[in-house]
Each structure stands twice: as C-alpha cells, then as structure tokens.
Amino acid sequence: MTLSFSARALLLASALALAPxxxxxxxxxxxxxxxxxxxxxxxxxxxxxxxxGNDVTQNLYDRLVDFDALDLSKGYQPSLAxxxxxxxxxxxxxxxxxxxxxxxxGNPVRAExxxxxxxxxxxxxxxxxxxxxxxxxTPENVDQMITAEGRTLTIRLDKPYAQSFVLxxxxxxxxxxxxxxxxxxxxxxDDLGNTWLSTNGAGSGPxxxxxxxxxxxxxxxxxxxxWGGAPAMKxxxxxxxxxxxxxxxxxxxxxxxxxRNLTPTDVDALAGNPEIKFSEELKGRILYMGLNQKDxxxxxxxxxxxxxxxxxxxxxxxxxxxxxxxxHQAFLPEGYLGALEENPWTYDIEKARQILTDAGINGGTVxxxxxxxxxxxxxxxxxxxxxxxxxxTLEIEQMTGAQxxxxxxxxxxxxxxxxxxxxxxxxxxxxxTFAYNPNNADDAGxxxxxxxxxxxxxxxxxxxxxxxxxVEQDTEKxxxxxxxxxxxxxxxxxxxxxxxxxxxxxxxxxxxxxxTGGSVIxxxxxxxxxxx
Amino acid sequence: xxxxxxxxxxxxPRPRSPAWRRxxxxxxxxxxxxLTMLGLLLVTFxxxxxxxxxxxxxxxxxxxxxxxxxxxxxxxxxxxPLIVQFLTYIGDVLRGDxxxxxxxxHPVAExxxxxxxxxxxxxxxxxxxxxxxxxxxxxxxxxxxxxxxDQVARVVALVGYSVPIFWLGLMGLLVFYGILGWVGxxxxxxxLFDGMVDTRTGLMxxxxxxxxxxxxxxxxxxxxxxxxxLLGYFSLAYISRMTRSFMLEQLSAEYxxxxxxxxxxxxxxxxxxxxxxxxxxxxxxxxxSFGSLLEGSVxxxxxxxxxxxxxxxxKALLAGDMNAxxxxxxxxxxxxxxxxxxxxxLYRVLDPRSK
Numbered sequence: 001m002t003l004s005f006s007a008r009a010l011l012l013a014s015a016l017a018l019a020p021x022x023x024x025x026x027x028x029x030x031x032x033x034x035x036x037x038x039x040x041x042x043x044x045x046x047x048x049x050x051x052x053g054n055d056v057t058q059n060l061y062d063r064l065v066d067f068d069a070l071d072l073s074k075g076y077q078p079s080l081a082x083x084x085x086x087x088x089x090x091x092x093x094x095x096x097x098x099x100x101x102x103x104x105x106g107n108p109v110r111a112e113x114x115x116x117x118x119x120x121x122x123x124x125x126x127x128x129x130x131x132x133x134x135x136x137x138t139p140e141n142v143d144q145m146i147t148a149e150g151r152t153l154t155i156r157l158d159k160p161y162a163q164s165f166v167l168x169x170x171x172x173x174x175x176x177x178x179x180x181x182x183x184x185x186x187x188x189x190d191d192l193g194n195t196w197l198s199t200n201g202a203g204s205g206p207x208x209x210x211x212x213x214x215x216x217x218x219x220x221x222x223x224x225x226x227w228g229g230a231p232a233m234k235x236x237x238x239x240x241x242x243x244x245x246x247x248x249x250x251x252x253x254x255x256x257x258x259x260r261n262l263t264p265t266d267v268d269a270l271a272g273n274p275e276i277k278f279s280e281e282l283k284g285r286i287l288y289m290g291l292n293q294k295d296x297x298x299x300x301x302x303x304x305x306x307x308x309x310x311x312x313x314x315x316x317x318x319x320x321x322x323x324x325x326x327x328h329q330a331f332l333p334e335g336y337l338g339a340l341e342e343n344p345w346t347y348d349i350e351k352a353r354q355i356l357t358d359a360g361i362n363g364g365t366v367x368x369x370x371x372x373x374x375x376x377x378x379x380x381x382x383x384x385x386x387x388x389x390x391x392x393t394l395e396i397e398q399m400t401g402a403q404x405x406x407x408x409x410x411x412x413x414x415x416x417x418x419x420x421x422x423x424x425x426x427x428x429x430x431x432x433t434f435a436y437n438p439n440n441a442d443d444a445g446x447x448x449x450x451x452x453x454x455x456x457x458x459x460x461x462x463x464x465x466x467x468x469x470x471v472e473q474d475t476e477k478x479x480x481x482x483x484x485x486x487x488x489x490x491x492x493x494x495x496x497x498x499x500x501x502x503x504x505x506x507x508x509x510x511x512x513x514x515x516t517g518g519s520v521i522x523x524x525x526x527x528x529x530x531x532x
Numbered sequence: 533x534x535x536x537x538x539x540x541x542x543x544x545p546r547p548r549s550p551a552w553r554r555x556x557x558x559x560x561x562x563x564x565x566x567l568t569m570l571g572l573l574l575v576t577f578x579x580x581x582x583x584x585x586x587x588x589x590x591x592x593x594x595x596x597x598x599x600x601x602x603x604x605x606x607x608x609x610x611x612x613p614l615i616v617q618f619l620t621y622i623g624d625v626l627r628g629d630x631x632x633x634x635x636x637x638h639p640v641a642e643x644x645x646x647x648x649x650x651x652x653x654x655x656x657x658x659x660x661x662x663x664x665x666x667x668x669x670x671x672x673x674x675x676x677x678x679x680x681x682d683q684v685a686r687v688v689a690l691v692g693y694s695v696p697i698f699w700l701g702l703m704g705l706l707v708f709y710g711i712l713g714w715v716g717x718x719x720x721x722x723x724l725f726d727g728m729v730d731t732r733t734g735l736m737x738x739x740x741x742x743x744x745x746x747x748x749x750x751x752x753x754x755x756x757x758x759x760x761x762l763l764g765y766f767s768l769a770y771i772s773r774m775t776r777s778f779m780l781e782q783l784s785a786e787y788x789x790x791x792x793x794x795x796x797x798x799x800x801x802x803x804x805x806x807x808x809x810x811x812x813x814x815x816x817x818x819x820x821s822f823g824s825l826l827e828g829s830v831x832x833x834x835x836x837x838x839x840x841x842x843x844x845x846x847k848a849l850l851a852g853d854m855n856a857x858x859x860x861x862x863x864x865x866x867x868x869x870x871x872x873x874x875x876x877x878l879y880r881v882l883d884p885r886s887k
Contacts, residue, residue, distance in 0.1 A: 032723050038847060041590070042637045049593045125600060127593030198637040211727060213646060214636035215847065216719075216839040219727070237723050241837045245702050246718045249710040255717050400850060402585045405594055423595070445598035 025254050029234040031511075031528055034241040034250055035260035038215045044197035045117075045176035047126040051421075051522070052238075054173040056218055058522035059236070061176030061203030064095055064114060064153070065167050067425070069515045069524040072335065075164075076171045076425070080109055080204065081153065084167070090160025090473060093167075095153040101227045103179035103204045111148035117178040118146050118155075120192045128174040130448070131424050134432075135161065135169075162478055164337065165470050168426035173522060178202050206231045206526035215240050220525070231526040251276060251506050257530070258507040258514060264322045270506055277509050280323075283421075284333045284519035285501035286430070287325055287379070290416035291494040293455040297366060297392075298414060302359035304494045306352040308345040310386040311379075311498055315347060320378045321499065328500035330486040331434040335519035337475070338427050338482025344490055353390045363391035368415040370396050371404045376417050379498075383417075409447040411455050419501070420450060425520035427482045428470050434497075435489055436466040456494050565869050570622075572865045573858060577618050580854040587852030591634050621858065630862075631855035635848050640859035643844065648863050649734025650720060651840035654760055654832075655825035657737075661764025662771050663818055669768070670775025674783060675802045685772055692769025697762065701835035704758050716755035718837035725751045759836040763829055767821045774817045775810065782806035811882050819875040826867045 026032045037052040045057045066079035081095040101109040121132050122142040136158025137145050145156045157166065169175065179202040183193030186200070193202075201209035206228065207220035220236040239256070241247050247259035248266040252273065262270070270276045291298040291307060298304070313327040330340035356362075370380045377398065384394040394415070399407075407413050422429040437451035437458040438444075446452035465485050472478040489495075503516050510531045516523040589596070592604045605611055609620060624631060630640035673685035708715045716722055720736050725748045729740050737756065740749035782788065783806050791801045830842040841860055848856035 026723065030723070040637070041635055049595075125603070127591075127596060127600075129600075130595065130597075213839065214633075214638060214643065215843065216646075216837075217726065237726070239719060239723075239837065240839075241718055242834045243702070243718075243837075246705060246835060246837065249705055250717050252710060253713065253717060255722070400585065402589065402850065402852065405589060406584065406586050409589075409594070447601070448595040448597055 026257050026508075027235075028530055029232070031233040031236045031258070031525060031530070032256045033236070033238045033258045033260060034247040034256045035238055036242055037218060037238055037240045038242070040212070040214065040218070042198040043201065043209065043212060044126075044194050045174050045178065046121045046124045046129070046192075047194065047198065048173060049127040052218075054522040055238075055516075056209070056212070056220075057173050057176055057201075057203075058517070059205050059207040059220055059525050060201040060209055061178065061205045062101075062109075063172075063175050063177060064170045066171060067517070067521045069517065069521075069527045070513060072515075072518045072520055076167050080114065080177050086163045086166075090163075090471070091157050093155045093157065093163070095155070097151045097153060098227070099151065101204055102225065103182065103202065104208045104223055105179050105182045105202065107179050107181050109177060109179075109204050111151055111153040113180045114153050114177045115146050115148035116180045118175060119143060120178075121174050124192060124194055126174075126194075128172070128423065131169050131172045131174055135159075135166065160471050160473070162470060162472055162475070164475055164478070165426050165428055169424050171521065172424035176203060179204070206524075207236060210235075226526070228526070232529040233525060236525050248506070251508070254508070257511050258505055260503075260505050260516070262504065262506050264320075264324060267323055267504055267506065275509055276506055277511075279503070279505045279507065279514050279516075281503045281505075281516055281518050282326070282334050283501040283503050283516070284335070285419045285421040286328065286331060286333055286497050287375075287417075287419050287499040287501070288331075288434075289383075289496045289498055290413070290450065290454040291496070292411065292414045292416070293457065293494055294411060295366065295414045297361075297364040298494065300359070300361065301492075302355050302361060303364075303392075304496075306355040306390065308496055309348040309352040309355075310383060310390065311345070311496075312347040312382050312386060313343070313345070313498065316379060316382055317499070321375065323504050324375070324502055325499035326502055327498070329490060329497050331430045331489060331495075331497050332427050332482060332486060333422065333430070333500050333519045336422070336425070336427050336430075338479045338486070340483055340486040342487075347386070349386060349389050352386075356390055356392075363393070365393040365395065366414045367395040367397065368417075369399050369404050369407055369413050370417055371401045372398045373401070379417050383415075408453050411442065411453055413453075416454065422519070428466075431466050431469065431482060431485060434495055435485060435493070436463055438463060450495060454495055462488065561873060565866075568869055569862065569865055572861055573622070573625075574618065576858055576861045577621065577854070578614070580849070580852070580857055581614055581617075583849075583852065585850065585852040587634060587854065590851045590853065621855075625858075625862070630859040633848065633853055633856040633859075635851040635853040635856060640855050643856065644841070644859055644863055645734060647839055647841045647844045650736075650838060651826060651833075651842065653735045653737060654756060654763065654838060654840060655822060657756060657760035658763030658825050659767055659818065659822040661761055662767030662821060665764070666768035666771030667775050667814070670772040671779055671802060671807055673772065674776045674779030675798070677780065682776075685776070689769040689773050692766050697766065697829065698831045698835065700765075701759070701762055701832055704762055705835065708758055714754075715758045716751060718835070720752065720755055720838065721748070722751045722755070759832050759838055762832060763825055767825060770821055771814075771817060775814060778810035778813055779806055782809050812879060815875050815878045815882065819871045823868050823871050826871075827864050 039050040040053040041050060042048050043053060043056055045061055048054055048057050062080045064079060064081040065076040068074050068077055080098055080101060082098040084093060084095040086093050097111045097114065103109055118132060119142045121129055122137045123139045147154050182202040183197055186196035187193045188195050199212060206223050206226045208223055210219040210221045212218050217240065218238040222231045222234045224230045244261055244263040244266045247262060248270060250256045251259045291304055293299045317325065317327055327343050329343045329345055332339045334341060370376050380396050384396060387394045404413065408416055433450045435451065435458060437446065437449055437456060439446060440452065440455060440457040444452065451458050465481060469478055469481045472481060505514065505516065507514055512529045512531055513527045588601055588605045588608060588610065592600050609617055633640050633643055636643055669685050673682040676682050709717045729743045729745050729748050732739050732742060736752040737749060740752050788801060788806055791805050827842060830846050832838065833840045833843040841863065845857055845860035
C-alpha cells in the first residue's frame with residue numbers, strides 16, 4: 001500500500017487544485033503572521049541576535065535613530081534622538097533626546113536611559129555586543145565614554161569614525177533604548193535586568209509584549225500613546241508555523257494575514273489566487289562559497305578562478321532557488337552604501353577547464369561538510385556536477401548546522417556553502433568580515449571573521465583599506481572605497497559571494513505597507529494597515 | 533515492561549501485617565523509580581555531552597570571539613569534569629531547579645509545564661481513538677479470520693504502518709482543513725480564542741470545559757481532533773494487530789472449543805470468554821502505545837504546529853540544550869514508570885490469580 005512518490009505528488013496536486021471550502025477572515029485591527037519563530041532565545045536587545053527575536057525587539061523598542069519602513073533608502077532618521085552633532089575632531093558624537101516621550105511603563109525617556117542601555121550592552125558582552133564595542137568601549141571605560149546630562153547624550157569614540165558608521169550602528173537592534181527604572185527594578189544580582197528582559201519588554205516602541213510562548217506564539221499589543229502615533233494594527237500575533245504547506249493552507253483559509261516562509265512550490269501554487277498577493281524584498285543575507293586556503297588544491301589561484309565559473313548561477317536561480325535568492329557576486333548586499341551590482345561571472349565549464357588546463361592542474365579531490373538544509377545541499381550537488389566535468393571530485397558530508405559551524409570556526413571546512421547576514425546597516429558589517437583578517441595564524445582565534453575561518457590571509461593593503469573606510473568622513477568617498485574594494489575582492493579573494501536573499505511573503509490582498517525591513521533592519525509592524 | 537510482577541521462589545518469609553507489605557511494596561516502587569531516573573539521567577547526560585554539538589555557540593552566537601566563548605563556557609560550568617557537572621545538575625534537580633533552557637530562554641520547569649500538557653492531551657485522545665476502534669477491529673478480525681473483514685483490517689493496519697505520518701498529516705490538513713473546512717488549522721487554538729481562557733491544567737479541552745466556555749471548547753476540539761485522529765490511527769494499527777494475534781491464540785484454545793460445543797452463542801464465546809483472557813496482555817500493549825505517544829510525535833507536532841514535548845526535546849537536543857533535554861527526559865521517564873505501575877495494578881485487578 002505504499003504509494004510511489006509520483007502517485008503521491010499526483011494525489012497532492014489534484015487535491016490542491018480544489019478551492020478551500022471555508023474562508024474566514026482575521027479581525028480588521030489584528031495582524032496575524034505565520035512564521036518560523038523557533039529561533040528566539042531572548043528578547044533582551046543586548047542579547048537577542050536571532051532574526052525572529054530581533055523582529056520582536058524592533059517593535060518593542062525605539063532606538064536613537066531608526067529607519068523609515070516605508071522608505072528604507074532614506075537611511076537612518078531621527079527617532080528618540082531628534083538631532084546630533086559630530087565634533088570637529090570626529091571623536092565625540094553629541095545627541096539631543098526628543099522631549100515628551102514616555103516608555104510603556106509611563107516613565108519618561110531620558111538621555112540617562114539611553115546611556116545606560118548602551119553601557120549595559122558593553123557590560124553584559126553578549127553575542128551582538130561587538131556592534132558597539134568596535135568603537136573602543138570596554139566594560140571598564142564605557143561609563144566615561146557614554147554619558148548623559150539633561151537631554152544630552154554624549155558618546156566619545158576611540159577613533160574619528162565616519163558619522164554614518166556610528167549612526168548606522170546606533171540603529172542596530174542591540175542599541176535599543178530600555179526603561180532603566182523598570183529593568184533595574186527586576187534585576188537579579190548583577191545581571192542588569194538581563195534575565196527579566198529576556199522574556200519581558202521595557203521599551204517605548206509602538207508595541208508592548210503581551211505574550212511569548214517559545215516555539216508557539218508572540219503576541220504584541222499596540223502602544224496607544226506611542227509618540228509617533230498609535231499603530232493601526234491593535235494586535236499583532238506571530239504564530240510559529242514550521243511547514244510552508246501549513247502556512248499556505250492557513251493563508252488560503254483566511255486564518256492568517258501574512259505567511260513568511262513559503263517555498264517556491266507553494267508560492268507558485270498561490271500565484272493565481274486573487275485573494276493573495278506577494279511582497280518581494282531583498283534581504284541582507286549573502287549566500288557564499290568559502291574556499292579554505294589551508295587546502296592544497298583550493299589555495300591555488302587558478303582553482304579559485306575556475307571555481308567562480310563552476311557555479312550555475314542562472315540555472316539555480318531559475319530552479320531550486322527560484323524567488324528565494326538572486327545572483328549577487330559582491331560581498332555588500334544591495335541596499336547598502338557602496339553596494340556593487342555587477343555580476344562578472346557566469347556558468348562556463350569550458351572557461352573553467354581552460355583555466356585549469358593552462359595552469360597544469362589535472363584533477364583533485366575535496367571532501368567538504370555541508371549543512372543539512374535543502375538549498376545548501378542542492379547548491380553543493382550542482383557544484384559537484386560542474387566540478388566533475390573539469391576533473392575535480394567533490395565529496396559531500398551532510399551535517400547539522402551546529403556541527404558545520406563548529407568545524408568552520410575551527411577552520412576545517414574546505415568548501416563552505418552557507419549564508420552571512422549583516423549585523424547592522426553599515427557596509428563595515430560585511431567588509432570587516434569578508435575582506436579583513438589582521439592575523440591569519442591558527443592561534444589568533446578570530447573565529448568571528450569569515451576571512452580567518454577560510455584561512456584567507458587578506459593582503460595588508462586590503463586590511464588597511466577596510467580600516468580607512470570606517471574613518472572616512474566624506475560619505476561619497478567612503479562609498480567609492482567600498483566599490484573599489486569589492487572589485488578587487490572579486491578579482492582575487494577565495495571567498496566567492498553567489499546570491500542575495502529575496503524574501504517573498506504571501507499575504508491577504510487587503511494587507512498594506514507590509515515590510516520585513518529590507519536588507520537593513522528587522523520587521524516593523526507599526527506602518528501596516530488593512531484595507532477593505 | 534513489568535518491574536515488580538516477577539515472583540521469585542525462596543525461603544518462606546516471616547508473616548508480616550498487610551500494612552507492612554504495602555509499605556515495603558511502596559518503598560520498592562520508590563526505590564526502583566529513583567534508580568530508573570538516575571540511570572536515565574546519567575545515560576542522557578553522557579549522550580548529550582559526547583554529542584558533537586556545542587551548546588556554548590548557541591548562547592554566544594557564531595560571531596563570538598574566543599574570549600566571549602570561553603567566558604560563556606565557564607559561566608555554563610562546561611569547563612568542569614563531566615562527573616562534577618552531573619552531580620551539580622542532580623543537586624539542582626533535587627532542589628527543584630531544572631535550570632534555564634538556552635534554546636527558549638525560559639526556566640525548563642516552566643517550559644515543561646507548557647509543552648507536556650499539550651502532548652498529554654494529544655496522546656490521550658489519540659490513544660482513546662486507537663483503543664476504541666483498534667480493539668474491536670482486532671477482535672472482529674480474529675473472529676473472522678481469513679474473511680473479507682480480516683483483510684480490510686489488515687490493509688487498514690498496513691497503511692497505518694507504512695504510510696509516512698508526514699504525508700498523511702499534510703493530506704489530512706489539506707482535505708479536512710483546507711478543502712472541507714471541517715477542522716481548525718495548525719495550532720492548539722484559533723487566534724480569537726488564544727489567551728481567552730485561564731490556564732489551569734494546561735489541557736485545553738479540560739480548561740475550556742472547566743471555564744464553561746463552550747465556543748472555546750469547540751474551537752480547541754476542532755484543532756485537536758485531526759492530529760489526535762492521526763496519532764490514533766497509528767496506535768490503532770498497532771493495537772488492532774496485537775489484539776488480533778492475542779485473540780487468535782485464545783480462540784484456538786480448548787476452553788473455547790468447549791464453550792462452542794456447549795452451544796454458547798459465538799458473540800459470547802468471543803467477547804465473554806476469549807476477550808476477557810486477553811485483557812492482561814492488551815493492557816501492556818495499550819500502555820506501551822500510550823507511552824510512545826507521550827514521548828511526543830515530532831513530525832505530527834511540526835505539521836500541526838503543536839507545541840508539544842517531542843519537538844521541544846528534539847530541538848533542545850540539536851542545540852545541545854542539555855537542561856531542556858534532561859528535564860524532558862525526567863518527564864517522559866516518569867510517564868513510563870507511572871504507566872508501568874498502573875499496568876501492574878491493572879494486572880492485579882484483572883487477573884484473579886494475583887489476588
């Protein structure tokens with residue numbers, strides 16, 4: 001009685017062809033989202049570093065500067081800070097706080113809260129702390145470096161950084177401004193409220209946290225006294241629905257407004273439904289191929305060059321990556337200052353073969369570890385086929401994400417296929433990891449840097465360019481520096497960016513202004529409305 | 533399965549009062565419970581620690597520097613020798629502290645109070661469906677061996693064994709939720725009812741009934757019925773096959789021939805004589821089937837977005853979140869011990885010889 005695969009597919013297809021019998025509707029003032037949210041481990045902005053967790057803190061808190069969800073290209077805009085001034089020497093940023101804003105607790109938002117929030121990120125030193133500590137803050141000096149007086153917040157820096165770099169980092173999730181009084185009233189020992197804030201909110205944002213049941217649901221309630229105006233959606237419910245097909249069925253039945261994890265198959269199936277529409281946003285994540293320079297074969301420049309032509313970019317984009325990834329061969333995602341949109345490589349077996357033949361390379365074998373995610377395995381298999389055609393053998397070992405990451409951080413993955421997501425809305429977030437490696441020694445332990453993980457000894461002048469770009473005050477010059485850097489990177493680096501993530505969310509036709517924050521921030525809900 | 537039904541012949545003990553015997557029995561059960569738990573925890577702990585998954589990375593994130601990593605490792609006590617880690621853990625558990633889960637950020641005890649009732653409710657309803665349909669199906673199939681009804685029962689069971697639950701679950705959702713609209717979709721409740729009824733037991737059907745909120749009860753029922761039927765079907769497949777084979781054994785026994793020769797109606801032979809004698813092994817089968825459902829059916833939970841213990845433990849295991857895994861193991865282990873105990877008690881009730 002076991003049905004063959006094709007029989008099942010046929011059954012499924014025929015059943016799917018039928019329209020749903022009942023069509024419910026969510027309440028007009030409630031936004032119901034189905035998404036995979038089982039990655040949330042903390043809602044403390046100083047600790048949250050997962051996509052779904054940041055989607056929540058994005059809405060619970062405000063930052064000193066924020067992006068406009070309806071026009072992300074404007075860059076950072078005044079938020080809790082209404083203005084700012086960089087000193088002549090570029091070492092001191094002075095921000096003036098907006099007046100009359102209160103936290104959801106009713107406490108006023110003060111410069112002191114902002115200073116304390118930034119200080120605690122540095123003192124707690126959780127995963128995302130580096131976004132702030134890169135400005136020279138340490139637990140010991142941060143109380144002197146970041147100070148508050150009246151409405152004025154003063155941030156002293158260890159180098160004259162580009163103002164855009166500093167403010168882009170202040171728009172990051174972990175730079176959220178927290179209600180100091182509420183958080184400290186719930187502090188345990190010297191945790192600065194970390195335990196309590198992991199499961200509670202204390203912000204001034206457009207929504208407050210009604211409930212978070214891990215792996216199940218996040219419920220947000222509108223902050224009716226929000227300084228930027230009360231949001232239209234009075235309740236936002238994000239339910240954890242793992243399966244794309246389940247999300248699709250719920251969307252068709254009208255039980256949810258937005259489905260965030262639809263596979264290309266389900267998107268195609270919904271395409272003809274007049275009740276459903278799709279948003280398409282470029283996200284910041286880059287799918288790349290890292291060639292470990294410890295590998296005797298992969299460290300040969302002709303092999304690196306040939307590998308760029310062994311990726312079937314267009315083929316994959318049109319098939320199993322359809323609608324989810326678009327070809328993008330530079331390390332800065334589109335939407336970032338200095339992003340490079342030229343894609344110099346195409347799938348060209350002959351060219352790859354010629355490069356290898358000219359260099360006298362006749363075959364070789366690489367055994368690599370690939371995370372057990374369908375897309376990565378598909379990319380790996382496509383690469384395996386292409387490599388076989390030029391005499392290179394690729395052996396693939398499937399592993400869990402944690403296992404691959406362990407090996408990768410230990411510099412033991414010969415060909416890494418996976419993603420990198422930017423941590424804040426500034427080009428340095430990617431430049432500082434793809435094109436920067438101050439010490440390539442094993443014992444340097446620079447485990448957070450992609451170039452180090454691939455044992456890529458970044459040339460000294462490239463390192464210097466990355467360092468110079470963050471202190472370049474002229475934004476146009478800064479942009480050009482990143483463009484040039486990426487061109488050079490494409491020519492010589494063994495880490496090859498392949499694709500940029502596209503988010504295609506399915507939603508009811510009446511949902512307006514839906515945004516997941518593009519490539520620069522997490523998903524804000526305050527601008528979302530529902531029409532008739 | 534049974535822990536304390538074996539009767540070892542030996543020298544006659546001095547006669548004791550019934551109260552003493554009960555006390556000693558209870559003491560034995562308690563001791564076996566403690567030993568079982570300790571053994572279970574030790575094995576789970578060791579498996580968790582030798583697994584090539586690093587829980588520290590889950591906490592510090594993949595961008596962490598070596599210094600951040602080391603600090604977190606020390607804070608989590610993972611730099612200590614294994615035995616010290618284990619004893620510390622046991623010490624905490626004895627004080628009622630199961631620790632905090634690194635994959636949910638919540639105390640493990642709080643997580644378990646949330647996920648276990650979800651699974652318990654689903655497994656109970658599933659087993660109920662499996663028993664109510666599976667047992668009569670098995671009996672009827674045995675009584676009609678080789679006839680069409682036996683063949684139908686065989687096919688029903690075979691499908692239950694061989695069709696992947698993942699596929700059947702999705703098809704079920706598609707047909708009964710997507711097309712027919714007869715049942716609620718994924719999740720335990722519709723959004724309109726979420727949070728409307730106070731959590732008392734964590735069993736949604738019971739909580740809504742206790743609150744007298746019948747629309748919420750209907751909603752919860754419409755959400756649970758499909759996954760429960762699915763699990764019920766799989767336990768039905770097992771229970772009906774076992775019932776059939778137990779019954780066939782009884783039906784070929786001499787006392788059945790005697791009963792038939794005496795001219796008893798067939799239904800009384802089957803149900804009154806043969807069936808009564810399979811009650812004991814059947815209890816074990818049902819308890820085992822219930823126990824396996826209580827571990828949580830990961831795939832069913834994923835398809836139906838059911839926040840149960842199966843996906844909780846699996847996710848924790850893959851993240852190296854040992855507090856959550858061990859806490860979950862204690863709960864599932866306790867379930868098995870309790871079920872074992874209950875089936876022992878039922879043995880005594882059902883088997884006149886044990887009195």
